[in-house]
Amino acid sequence: AQSVSQHNHHVILSEAASLELGCNYSYGGTVNLFWYVQYPGQHLQLLLKYFSGDPLVKGIKGFEAEFIKSKFSFNLRKPSVQWSDTAEYFCAVNNAGNMLTFGGGTRLMVKP
Amino acid sequence: AAGVIQSPRHLIKEKRETATLKCYPIPRHDTVYWYQQGPGQDPQFLISFYEKMQSDKGSIPDRFSAQQFSDYHSELNMSSLELGDSALYFCASSSRGTNTEAFFGQGTRLTVV
Numbered sequence: 368a369q370s371v372s373q374h375n376h377h378v379i380l381s382e383a384a385s386l387e388l389g390c391n392y393s394y395g396g397t398v399n400l401f402w403y404v405q406y407p408g409q410h411l412q413l414l415l416k417y418f419s420g421d422p423l424v425k426g427i428k429g430f431e432a433e434f435i436k437s438k439f440s441f442n443l444r445k446p447s448v449q450w451s452d453t454a455e456y457f458c459a460v461n462n463a464g465n466m467l468t469f470g471g472g473t474r475l476m477v478k479p
Numbered sequence: 480a481a482g483v484i485q486s487p488r489h490l491i492k493e494k495r496e497t498a499t500l501k502c503y504p505i506p507r508h509d510t511v512y513w514y515q516q517g518p519g520q521d522p523q524f525l526i527s528f529y530e531k532m533q534s535d536k537g538s539i540p541d542r543f544s545a546q547q548f549s550d551y552h553s554e555l556n557m558s559s560l561e562l563g564d565s566a567l568y569f570c571a572s573s574s575r576g577t578n579t580e581a582f583f584g585q586g587t588r589l590t591v592v
Contacts, residue, residue, distance in 0.1 A: 401580065410569065411522070411583040457521060466512050466535050467571075467581055469521045 369394035373470035390458030483584035504572030
């Protein structure tokens with residue numbers, strides 16, 4: 368069975384600080400990797416995804432993630448966060464058509 | 480573009496009552512997933528359907544059942560509701576195959592009192 372772990376449960380940053388959220392997964396086969404964002408009271412929205420090809424993936428709102436196969440990691444980064452990035456971030460994994468398995472989420476608070 | 484539609488958006492039920500949640504996938508999507516997200520929790524997979532047949536089953540209680548209809552919409556039926564069933568229930572849809580992503584609806588917030 369696949370599993371996903373996110374190391375940081377709560378992160379507090381000041382505006383303009385750089386962000387990196389860790390995500391590790393366990394699954395032996397080919398996986399698709401995702402980062403979703405959930406703003407307060409809202410549904411999950413896709414930030415970015417990795418299926419194959421360039422391991423550095425760029426998503427919306429200036430986010431990017433790097434897939435490192437040898438480390439089973441898919442860390443999310445943003446060079447300079449904004450107050451509007453305050454949200455919960457979920458890393459997720461699936462293997463070609465199967466259901467998504469989510470990590471525990473990281474709650475990010477950006478102080479203005 | 481059409482998105483995943485869930486209804487109702489909010490639902491309040493009493494203990495031991497039943498509830499039915501509906502999900503209308505994006506047109507031409509053949510796969511529907513149901514997730515439960517408790518307060519402060521990550522989404523937990525409940526069940527999925529592909530072409531109207533159950534394809535995967537997660538941590539769905541026996542009190543819950545679901546099905547996908549001929550028009551691909553899906554319903555999650557919840558009986559003998561408990562206080563712990565209070566959660567946000569998300570539906571997602573996708574088109575089966577490799578390199579596809581799931582699109583989420585806005586969720587139904589169920590409160591059991």
